[in-house]
Amino acid sequence: MMSRLPENSPLTYRLSILLLFLAMVSISCWNGSPAELAIPVDYHDPSEVRSFFENVEAQHPDIARLETVGFSVRGEEIIALVLSDNPELNEQEPRVRLTGTIHGNEIISGEILIRLIEELTGRYGTDPDIKNLVDTRYIVIIPVMNPDGMWDGRRYNDHDVDLNRNFSTAFVPGGSHGDVAFSEPESAALRDYSMDKNFHLSATFHAGTVIVNLPFDYARMSTGGDIPLENDLVWELGKIYSMAGTFLANPDILADPDVDDGVINGGDWYIAYGSLQDWSYVEKGCIDITIEIADYSPETEEGIDEVYAYNRESLLAYIDAAGLGVSGYVEDGGGNPLPGVAVKVTDGDIITHTDENGWFHRILLDGEHTLEFSLDGYISATETVTAPGVLPSPVILTPE
Numbered sequence: 001m002m003s004r005l006p007e008n009s010p011l012t013y014r015l016s017i018l019l020l021f022l023a024m025v026s027i028s029c030w031n032g033s034p035a036e037l038a039i040p041v042d043y044h045d046p047s048e049v050r051s052f053f054e055n056v057e058a059q060h061p062d063i064a065r066l067e068t069v070g071f072s073v074r075g076e077e078i079i080a081l082v083l084s085d086n087p088e089l090n091e092q093e094p095r096v097r098l099t100g101t102i103h104g105n106e107i108i109s110g111e112i113l114i115r116l117i118e119e120l121t122g123r124y125g126t127d128p129d130i131k132n133l134v135d136t137r138y139i140v141i142i143p144v145m146n147p148d149g150m151w152d153g154r155r156y157n158d159h160d161v162d163l164n165r166n167f168s169t170a171f172v173p174g175g176s177h178g179d180v181a182f183s184e185p186e187s188a189a190l191r192d193y194s195m196d197k198n199f200h201l202s203a204t205f206h207a208g209t210v211i212v213n214l215p216f217d218y219a220r221m222s223t224g225g226d227i228p229l230e231n232d233l234v235w236e237l238g239k240i241y242s243m244a245g246t247f248l249a250n251p252d253i254l255a256d257p258d259v260d261d262g263v264i265n266g267g268d269w270y271i272a273y274g275s276l277q278d279w280s281y282v283e284k285g286c287i288d289i290t291i292e293i294a295d296y297s298p299e300t301e302e303g304i305d306e307v308y309a310y311n312r313e314s315l316l317a318y319i320d321a322a323g324l325g326v327s328g329y330v331e332d333g334g335g336n337p338l339p340g341v342a343v344k345v346t347d348g349d350i351i352t353h354t355d356e357n358g359w360f361h362r363i364l365l366d367g368e369h370t371l372e373f374s375l376d377g378y379i380s381a382t383e384t385v386t387a388p389g390v391l392p393s394p395v396i397l398t399p400e
């Protein structure tokens with residue numbers, strides 16, 4: 001057989017194989033199919049996150065509930081796992097949102113949240129501290145905010161938009177920010193989901209360096225730009241994360257003169273417009289911080305374990321910190337709960353609202369504060385409170 005082939009056969013054969021290979025690669029790019037090899041095997045890709053959630057929900061139906069946040073540009077589902085006792089109910093518990101992989105290539109940021117879920121559910125039955133944490137909080141974990149970007153191993157979504165520049169606070173249109181705020185289905189979905197849930201505390205995880213980055217991203221505080229009026233409280237929460245466990249022992253921590261105990265106001269590091277954390281703070285009265293957990297995503301199981309170990313105590317301490325402050329109820333004079341009452345501290349800028357049961361929770365530094373309660377059609381009221389604590393009786397608002 002071999003002797004009957006033309007002289008140039010091996011070369012022709014190799015060229016044909018090469019051309020066939022190139023054609024397959026091109027077709028794969030043209031039809032937009034996921035570049036699955038971008039995700040190392042030790043990570044959960046978006047479809048594996050779903051199977052993992054389904055399994056957790058089946059194993060722990062009393063404390064775990066899978067929810068859909070929305071869908072990506074390519075129609076990939078963005079999913080959340082709710083962890084709480086009675087996860088299907090709106091109980092009067094501090095609400096925490098933890099989000100990963102908003103930048104699709106920073107995949108360690110979602111994988112440590114998977115590790116956290118494994119720990120919270122795996123130890124719920126045997127560790128009283130873990131059980132108490134899950135029972136007394138409403139914890140929502142969204143490991144993959146940008147599934148299209150994760151499949152493709154890239155920062156942006158499928159419209160080339162950086163989702164962490166597409167929120168409406170200090171939004172600047174154009175380029176990778178998007179033409180208008182919430183132009184992207186992923187950011188709009190997180191907005192709507194968060195409007196519905198009324199989170200009190202949240203964090204979004206990244207992998208560009210190691211630092212706890214606080215609002216505001218849009219202004220440089222050290223040169224006179226806007227600062228959160230409740231910056232002391234925001235710093236307290238940032239330090240609860242950075243000072244717990246071994247976070248500060250990470251040798252890759254950001255070197256910057258404005259860093260203190262591993263914490264910095266975002267704009268003092270670099271200015272970013274339209275970020276999720278600024279939107280959460282300004283529009284939702286939710287203290288939201290951005291946590292850079294590693295300067296790259298390690299490929300191996302051991303590398304993931306190492307990053308998780310640097311953050312494990314911090315994650316637990318931060319979820320626990322959602323319980324700081326004061327909670328209570330607001331009613332009208334007839335004993336009816338008042339939903340939608342704005343609750344703020346005098347001289348503060350974090351505005352939280354009562355839920356449908358008239359219940360509010362306001363994260364505060366320990367000590368005495370004056371809270372202001374206001375609702376259209378009612379005479380506003382103030383109340384002196386001591387944190388931590390629970391108001392012994394409802395605040396009463398009288399109709400105008």
Ligand SMILES: [Zn+2]
Pocket residue numbers: 103106205206207208
């Ligand atoms: Zn990032």
